[in-house]
Amino acid sequence: MLHAIRRVExxxxxxxxxxxxxxxxxxxPGLRRLVVGAAxxxxxFGALAAVSPAAYAQAGPSRAGxxxxxxxxxxxxxxxxxxxxxxxxxxxxxxxxxEGGSHPDPRGACTAxxxxxxxxxDVFAPAPEGGFCTMQYGGPATARVTGTWAGRPVxxxxxxxxxxxxxxxxxxxxxxPDMGSGKRR
Numbered sequence: 001m002l003h004a005i006r007r008v009e010x011x012x013x014x015x016x017x018x019x020x021x022x023x024x025x026x027x028x029p030g031l032r033r034l035v036v037g038a039a040x041x042x043x044x045f046g047a048l049a050a051v052s053p054a055a056y057a058q059a060g061p062s063r064a065g066x067x068x069x070x071x072x073x074x075x076x077x078x079x080x081x082x083x084x085x086x087x088x089x090x091x092x093x094x095x096x097x098x099e100g101g102s103h104p105d106p107r108g109a110c111t112a113x114x115x116x117x118x119x120x121x122d123v124f125a126p127a128p129e130g131g132f133c134t135m136q137y138g139g140p141a142t143a144r145v146t147g148t149w150a151g152r153p154v155x156x157x158x159x160x161x162x163x164x165x166x167x168x169x170x171x172x173x174x175x176x177p178d179m180g181s182g183k184r185r
Contacts, residue, residue: 075110077147077154079103081177084141088177094147108174116171117150123172124149124156127164134163143169143176 075096081089093101096110103109116123124145127133138160145156158176160166169176 075113075147075149076101077145077149077175079109079175080144082142083139084143084177084179086177088141094175096149103175105174112172112175113149124154126156127168131164133165136163136166137161138166138169139179141169141177141179145175 077094078091079094080091083089092103094103094106094109095101096106096113099106099110113123141160143158145154145158147154158165158169158172160169160179170178170180173180
């Protein structure tokens with residue numbers, strides 16, 4: 001049976017013979033802290049879970065998202081393709097949210113970009129230095145992408161000089177033309 005722990009009278013701790021049981025809050029202050037801490041953790045997790053995963057995919061704050069995708073601050077890219085052949089060469093404008101511009105497939109291009117947008121990762125990052133790449137040549141096609149994506153400036157170049165560069169290019173099809181098939185966009 002639990003005995004009363006302590007009662008503070010004028011600064012001295014004494015035993016209280018009248019109390020045979022104590023409440024959990026006075027007998028075990030550590031337990032109270034644990035319960036309060038757990039409740040705070042659950043509340044914080046609930047707040048995080050209420051935010052959609054798409055919000056975390058943004059690499060940084062974008063005023064375009066706040067304005068509903070309208071205006072000069074929405075995602076806008078300029079894609080310049082050279083030596084791709086098949087009518088794919090040229091300079092194209094792309095707007096996302098909502099999709100538009102002179103790009104041949106704005107919806108597909110925006111979908112490809114959104115698919116590869118991850119928190120903390122740059123969709124347009126170059127292939128890692130010192131990586132093991134196959135020694136295949138994918139042709140003379142080059143591309144340059146400039147503008148703004150997810151609220152961040154973009155200035156990236158692409159070519160098809162080896163397996164890593166080809167994979168990097170193909171990951172962004174249809175933003176960049178599909179060079180793997182006979183069909184050119």
